[in-house]
Amino acid sequence: MTTDPSADAPGHLAPAHEGGPVAVSSHKxxxxxxxxxxxxxxxxxxxxxxxxxxxxxxxRPWELLVVDDGSTDATAELAREQGAEVVRLPCNxxxxxxxxxxxxxxxxxxxxxxxxxxxxxVAEACNG
Numbered sequence: 001m002t003t004d005p006s007a008d009a010p011g012h013l014a015p016a017h018e019g020g021p022v023a024v025s026s027h028k029x030x031x032x033x034x035x036x037x038x039x040x041x042x043x044x045x046x047x048x049x050x051x052x053x054x055x056x057x058x059x060r061p062w063e064l065l066v067v068d069d070g071s072t073d074a075t076a077e078l079a080r081e082q083g084a085e086v087v088r089l090p091c092n093x094x095x096x097x098x099x100x101x102x103x104x105x106x107x108x109x110x111x112x113x114x115x116x117x118x119x120x121x122v123a124e125a126c127n128g
Contacts, residue, residue: 036066039073067089069095
């Protein structure tokens with residue numbers, strides 16, 4: 001992730017270390033998992049269940065945040081049913097915009113980003 005050289009200031013993204021999560025210095029300690037999603041109703045439930053299982057075993061505070069990037073299906077509703085907090089973008093703005101929205105909303109100092117199709121394993125990021 002590219003960051004501004006002034007990243008040491010509170011509220012800015014700190015430079016990501018190779019293979020590690022991004023720390024946001026002005027937030028409380030814990031883990032925010034950001035899941036950008038666009039029309040993922042068929043897979044969002046199992047994905048969030050898997051992520052929640054990993055987070056519950058961490059022994060630290062966490063939040064699960066789905067950024068619904070203008071989906072026209074039931075992605076947002078299903079994510080809420082799975083206990084995720086949902087940020088809805090009014091229209092499909094793309095993966096980058098969804099990431100930015102999720103990172104901006106993150107309440108904890110460690111942010112893990114994964115896809116709604118579980119292509120990336122959250123356990124590896126959180127435990128690795």
